[in-house]
Amino acid sequence: MFRILFLALLASPLALAQIYIDYPDGSTYTVKEHERVFVTPADVYMKSSYQDGGVYFQRIHPSTKRDSSYVAPVSEGYQVGSHEWCLNFDTASPYSFETATWGRLCDTNNDGVYDKADSGWNG
Numbered sequence: 728m729f730r731i732l733f734l735a736l737l738a739s740p741l742a743l744a745q746i747y748i749d750y751p752d753g754s755t756y757t758v759k760e761h762e763r764v765f766v767t768p769a770d771v772y773m774k775s776s777y778q779d780g781g782v783y784f785q786r787i788h789p790s791t792k793r794d795s796s797y798v799a800p801v802s803e804g805y806q807v808g809s810h811e812w813c814l815n816f817d818t819a820s821p822y823s824f825e826t827a828t829w830g831r832l833c834d835t836n837n838d839g840v841y842d843k844a845d846s847g848w849n850g
């Protein structure tokens with residue numbers, strides 16, 4: 728199980744596409760601006776050093792942050808990679824791991840649409 732941690736980012740914003748995390752339980756979290764996400768199977772600690780030479784490690788716990796409401800994509804219910812899933816996938820949704828999966832399994836000629844020209848088409 729990977730732990731997802733959030734820390735405030737002090738650098739300037741880099742911009743960009745909205746990033747969100749899909750959890751196995753179906754919940755999601757949309758990463759806010761200035762947040763950093765660390766995904767690791769290991770325990771993570773924050774180190775504090777004191778002037779007297781003391782060093783203190785404080786364990787950072789996995790994030791429990793979730794978006795307030797989760798809306799299941801319309802393609803949910805079809806087996807990932809199936810003809811129906813490929814057809815019903817919302818290609819206008821924010822880029823995600825699912826989008827990458829759709830591109831790999833459905834849009835095999837990488838033209839942005841799933842149709843007869845793709846090798847997995849069986850409609």
Ligand SMILES: [Ca+2]
Pocket residue numbers: 833834835836837838839840841842844845
């Ligand atoms: Ca295609």
